[in-house]
Amino acid sequence: MTQTDIPTDVPVATAPAPMAPHKDLKWIGRSVKRVEDPKLLRGLGRYIDDVVLPGMLHAVVLRSPHAHARIVSVDAERARNAPGVVAVLTGPEAAARFAPLPDSGPAPDKHVWRVLAADKVRYVGEGVAVVVAETRYQAEDARTLIDVTYDLLDPIVDPLEAAENTDDLVHEALGTNVAYERTFTFGEVAHDFATADVVVRDRLRWGRQTAHPLDTTAAIGDYDPGTGEMVVHTNSISMTWLAFGAAVALGIPSNKLDLRPYISGGSFGSKQFCWRSTVTAAMMSKITGRPVKYVEDRLDHQLNGDQHGSDRYYDVELALMRDGTFRSLKIDCVDDYGAYIQFGVGSHGNALAQVTGPYRITSTEYRVRAVLTNKTQQGAYRGFGADAGNWALERIVDKAAAELGMDPVDIRRRNLIPPDAFPYHIPSGNMYDSGNYEPVLDHALERFGYAGWREKQALMRAEGRKVGIGIVTANERSVYGATEFWFWFDDKDVPVKTTSTPEGVSLTVDTVGNLTVTLYSTPFWGNSSDTVAAMLVAEEFDVDPADVTVVHHGTKGGLPAAGPGGSRLTVMLAGAVTGAAKKIKDKLLRIAAHDMEVDEADLEWVDGGYQVRGAEDARRSTADLAMLAYLVKTALPAGEESGLAANFVYDHPHLTMPKPDRSDLGSFYPCVGHACHLVAVEVDPETGAVDILDYVAVHDSGTLVNPRSYDGQIVGGTAQGVGTALSEELTYDAGGNPQVGTFWDYLIPTALDVPEVDFGHEQTPSPITAHGIKGGGEAGRLMAPGALSAAIDDALRDHGVRVTELPATPERIVGWLRKEET
Amino acid sequence: MLAGGQSLLPMLNLRLAEPAHLVDLGPIPDLGFVRRERDRLVVGATARQSAVEHSADVRALVPLLAEAVEHVAHPPIRHRGTVVGSIAHASAVAELPCAALALDARLTLLSADGVRTVDAEEFFTGPFSTVARSDEIVAQVEFPVAGPGTGQAWSEFSLRRGNFPVAGAAVSLTVADGRIVDVSIAVCGVADRPVRARAAEQVLRGAVADEETVERAAAATTSGLAPRAHGDLAAHILPVSAAPVPGWAYRASVARAQVRRAVTTALTRAGGTR
Numbered sequence A: 001m002t003q004t005d006i007p008t009d010v011p012v013a014t015a016p017a018p019m020a021p022h023k024d025l026k027w028i029g030r031s032v033k034r035v036e037d038p039k040l041l042r043g044l045g046r047y048i049d050d051v052v053l054p055g056m057l058h059a060v061v062l063r064s065p066h067a068h069a070r071i072v073s074v075d076a077e078r079a080r081n082a083p084g085v086v087a088v089l090t091g092p093e094a095a096a097r098f099a100p101l102p103d104s105g106p107a108p109d110k111h112v113w114r115v116l117a118a119d120k121v122r123y124v125g126e127g128v129a130v131v132v133a134e135t136r137y138q139a140e141d142a143r144t145l146i147d148v149t150y151d152l153l154d155p156i157v158d159p160l161e162a163a164e165n166t167d168d169l170v171h172e173a174l175g176t177n178v179a180y181e182r183t184f185t186f187g188e189v190a191h192d193f194a195t196a197d198v199v200v201r202d203r204l205r206w207g208r209q210t211a212h213p214l215d216t217t218a219a220i221g222d223y224d225p226g227t228g229e230m231v232v233h234t235n236s237i238s239m240t241w242l243a244f245g246a247a248v249a250l251g252i253p254s255n256k257l258d259l260r261p262y263i264s265g266g267s268f269g270s271k272q273f274c275w276r277s278t279v280t281a282a283m284m285s286k287i288t289g290r291p292v293k294y295v296e297d298r299l300d301h302q303l304n305g306d307q308h309g310s311d312r313y314y315d316v317e318l319a320l321m322r323d324g325t326f327r328s329l330k331i332d333c334v335d336d337y338g339a340y341i342q343f344g345v346g347s348h349g350n351a352l353a354q355v356t357g358p359y360r361i362t363s364t365e366y367r368v369r370a371v372l373t374n375k376t377q378q379g380a381y382r383g384f385g386a387d388a389g390n391w392a393l394e395r396i397v398d399k400a401a402a403e404l405g406m407d408p409v410d411i412r413r414r415n416l417i418p419p420d421a422f423p424y425h426i427p428s429g430n431m432y433d434s435g436n437y438e439p440v441l442d443h444a445l446e447r448f449g450y451a452g453w454r455e456k457q458a459l460m461r462a463e464g465r466k467v468g469i470g471i472v473t474a475n476e477r478s479v480y481g482a483t484e485f486w487f488w489f490d491d492k493d494v495p496v497k498t499t500s501t502p503e504g505v506s507l508t509v510d511t512v513g514n515l516t517v518t519l520y521s522t523p524f525w526g527n528s529s530d531t532v533a534a535m536l537v538a539e540e541f542d543v544d545p546a547d548v549t550v551v552h553h554g555t556k557g558g559l560p561a562a563g564p565g566g567s568r569l570t571v572m573l574a575g576a577v578t579g580a581a582k583k584i585k586d587k588l589l590r591i592a593a594h595d596m597e598v599d600e601a602d603l604e605w606v607d608g609g610y611q612v613r614g615a616e617d618a619r620r621s622t623a624d625l626a627m628l629a630y631l632v633k634t635a636l637p638a639g640e641e642s643g644l645a646a647n648f649v650y651d652h653p654h655l656t657m658p659k660p661d662r663s664d665l666g667s668f669y670p671c672v673g674h675a676c677h678l679v680a681v682e683v684d685p686e687t688g689a690v691d692i693l694d695y696v697a698v699h700d701s702g703t704l705v706n707p708r709s710y711d712g713q714i715v716g717g718t719a720q721g722v723g724t725a726l727s728e729e730l731t732y733d734a735g736g737n738p739q740v741g742t743f744w745d746y747l748i749p750t751a752l753d754v755p756e757v758d759f760g761h762e763q764t765p766s767p768i769t770a771h772g773i774k775g776g777g778e779a780g781r782l783m784a785p786g787a788l789s790a791a792i793d794d795a796l797r798d799h800g801v802r803v804t805e806l807p808a809t810p811e812r813i814v815g816w817l818r819k820e821e822t
Numbered sequence B: 001m002l003a004g005g006q007s008l009l010p011m012l013n014l015r016l017a018e019p020a021h022l023v024d025l026g027p028i029p030d031l032g033f034v035r036r037e038r039d040r041l042v043v044g045a046t047a048r049q050s051a052v053e054h055s056a057d058v059r060a061l062v063p064l065l066a067e068a069v070e071h072v073a074h075p076p077i078r079h080r081g082t083v084v085g086s087i088a089h090a091s092a093v094a095e096l097p098c099a100a101l102a103l104d105a106r107l108t109l110l111s112a113d114g115v116r117t118v119d120a121e122e123f124f125t126g127p128f129s130t131v132a133r134s135d136e137i138v139a140q141v142e143f144p145v146a147g148p149g150t151g152q153a154w155s156e157f158s159l160r161r162g163n164f165p166v167a168g169a170a171v172s173l174t175v176a177d178g179r180i181v182d183v184s185i186a187v188c189g190v191a192d193r194p195v196r197a198r199a200a201e202q203v204l205r206g207a208v209a210d211e212e213t214v215e216r217a218a219a220a221t222t223s224g225l226a227p228r229a230h231g232d233l234a235a236h237i238l239p240v241s242a243a244p245v246p247g248w249a250y251r252a253s254v255a256r257a258q259v260r261r262a263v264t265t266a267l268t269r270a271g272g273t274r
Helices: A091-097 A136-143 A159-164 A189-194 A240-250 A275-288 A298-304 A346-352 A386-404 A408-415 A437-448 A450-462 A529-541 A569-596 A622-631 A707-726 A779-795 A810-821 B008-013 B049-053 B056-061 B063-070 B075-080 B083-089 B095-102 B198-204 B211-220 B230-237 B248-270
Strands: A057-063 A069-075 A085-090 A127-133 A147-152 A178-186 A198-206 A218-224 A229-234 A257-261 A292-295 A312-320 A326-338 A363-372 A466-478 A503-509 A515-519 A549-552 A603-606 A609-612 A615-621 A645-650 A671-683 A690-700 A758-762 B034-037 B040-044 B106-111 B114-119 B124-126 B137-144 B150-158 B165-176 B179-188
Touching (some): A091 A127, A127 A136, A189 A326, A189 A363, A218 A275, A275 A292, A346 A363, A386 A408, A408 A466, A437 A671, A450 A671, A503 A529, A503 A569, A503 A622, A515 A529, A569 A615, B049 B075, B083 B137, B095 B150, B095 B165, B095 B179, B179 B248, B198 B211
Parallel strands (some): A229 A257
Antiparallel strands (some): A057 A127, A218 A292, A503 A515, A503 A645, B034 B040
């Protein structure tokens, strides 16, 4: 494993010089049980719905049954007089008292997003009123007593039609249903297409899906009318740095709002921000003066959560040479964002961070049209647009292989970015920090037994069985910089500024040397931030992770923290903990040298303390030195503060600005991992069922921190990818009515449907992060859809079937077979 | 009327049903039996599906019932759900009404006015509707015990393990001297109730069952059935209107495949020729 050099362009943000990996890592890279396990596995975790505050009320939301309608009137009198009801707030009333929700989309004043619909409803499920009562039963009963008069409008459902329609508008103020349209050209696209031997084209459809964590989004608002302070207990995963957005919506000074984080049963993007639940609970607490709990039920979450994923129509073109060498890529994408666009077109910024995948492709054109329709708005779902992007790219690569008569492995191998090309800048400008892709491919082929499987496949096919093998080689960008959200807005009059999405920690060594690390991002949400932080602290101070206490701080008075998202948190915590540890260890060194009357240069850190080089008995442990730091001022060097604590805010490891003309978007997602998934499937041509026979996943996310939990990430992401590929779909009828409500019809694969995944790992360290770690939180879902699509194609190749639409449901597969037969 | 709560509780949970009164059969003594009475296996109103599933008697006497029960939902649900409750609920896609139909089961309806018995074929009148009056409960269901030379099989395809099937087939047939002397086939998922595949039965009855005959029988499965619109089908699956259920043509093709598979298995089990 070698580290590549850092590029020479001047970054906006860089991390402190990466610390060289320790010679003998004690904890990093070791599979350890989660420090959260003792509480979680014994039911002592205290999720948000377990929290009961004295005098707490319960809120439910009345939802629109119509996709598109003007609100004529809301009569809540009967509900207000129902048993147990304390308050009812209608949409128009809420609009008069509370500001719109934070919205990072283009022209937020032209598609105003509120906690409740004020003038018209724009999708089935949009909130129209909130009822607060002593019990949830009473609130739900009273909800049915609210009379809303609607003036029905034509539903806007098909995004391709909506894009052309200027008569029926989701937001009249916008004057169009296209919230954003843009074509980027990176490099000599026209020339590369003109000089290519072959152009392969594909039209692809990525269906709408959503995350379903074990617990839904929830919040408890607790307003103190005496002090004007608002505490919101929440399972949102986005913490300090954007909490002021909720304060603005609530009309509360930001330093009087404290969002307190709770563990959650997963997020997968669905708990990114969660402004609506936070504001719903908090505004009702402000109104009633009592704590108010709002917990989405499963239908609330499905219909009105903030987690619907990308909903895309792709036209893709790949220009290549007859020998299989890729030249240029064109993507034209329509994305159905639903009724609002809270994250702007950030999910396309995300896809652009690795638009050309692991391949050498010298130029790219990317057109996006973000269309608004009468559907639930998109939020974030694991992959955040790069999931669909990876799939579209791998689909066209497979089509190119088929058209050129090449093996899908060979065409990939030919085009992989070679190891000596890193750091590598892709056409859109993002930098890939490091990579060594061929060993990942070879590892996966060997693990899967590719040659053997091809032989087995031939034998099985000879028996008439429809057996196919699919492969993807794809990337996972990690550690986002916020550029993906704002490079779209390049109005010359607005000076461009950016954030580095920093992450802070506080580290304290107490009087007897025990360690406490304070995080300002969320605790356990499926990934184990406590375990990660404890391992990192343990690594620095040579203690057991189980002996490190992890504290979670609310937003008020907190250091900057952006929470998990974009596979960032492990890398960011590593940087922050390393930085804080260095501050403390520097102080320990000064105290040790002073106390032992030796030169600092004569001391070295060994096994949890400083000792004189070559003299094992001349040493001071962390505990010895902590005692001095707290209790023995006279033993400290002159001017040294008492106590032993440090804050450290870690900035993004490598962020560069986009060019003003956007011919280059800069580096904003630089820690780039790689993976190869191989799968064998058997398709039943009568039912369309896809049976997964074998599944191998080899990943390279830089230095591994805790392989055990990382494998969990891969298998969970792969399970979601199986759902994406085969069964999960949020469909709407022509009237904009969601056809899916419960898990009866939204088909998340269960443990019975998900294959055993055989894992392999390669480790190419990042040259720009502490310990060389890269993020890996989205990896499985970024790979599995492509692998399964390819395997289904291969199984049905005699029938000419290609998967061009996901999910490839059994009914669709049977339909494709029929279509090809006739 | 609450037996195991398999169907009613989700409807209450979703506020799709808001009954003024709820009668729980659970505490009523002596309704949870599974026993043999001469040439019949009799299952009481509150006998759990798991009890039937794990009964060696059931497996030996009415193997089709045991096999169909295994496909109902998941083990925790089968620990609560009842065989009779599922049949009385009369879903058009559920396993147990379909198996009852193929087995020529006989239902005992009980009210304050007395007792009457109804054959499965008469019992189902449409989606979630039966001949049972609102003052009647299904007290027990009797299934004929399989005789010598009889092979039975259940085959279904569902979009996810434990879900209602897209379509399923229940087959009971008897082979003597190499010929199918008796056959009964029912399918679910293709009409507003479980239906007997009479045309398929006719192809097989009296035939030496080679592969080609079985294929012809399977093909005849849906011949008498009218295609149904999407919304119409949805109403037969859930008491909600919009669920994105597979279309009828697809269901019908799946049903034909399941009949072929179930007949083939039943023939093997009957020791008949193939």
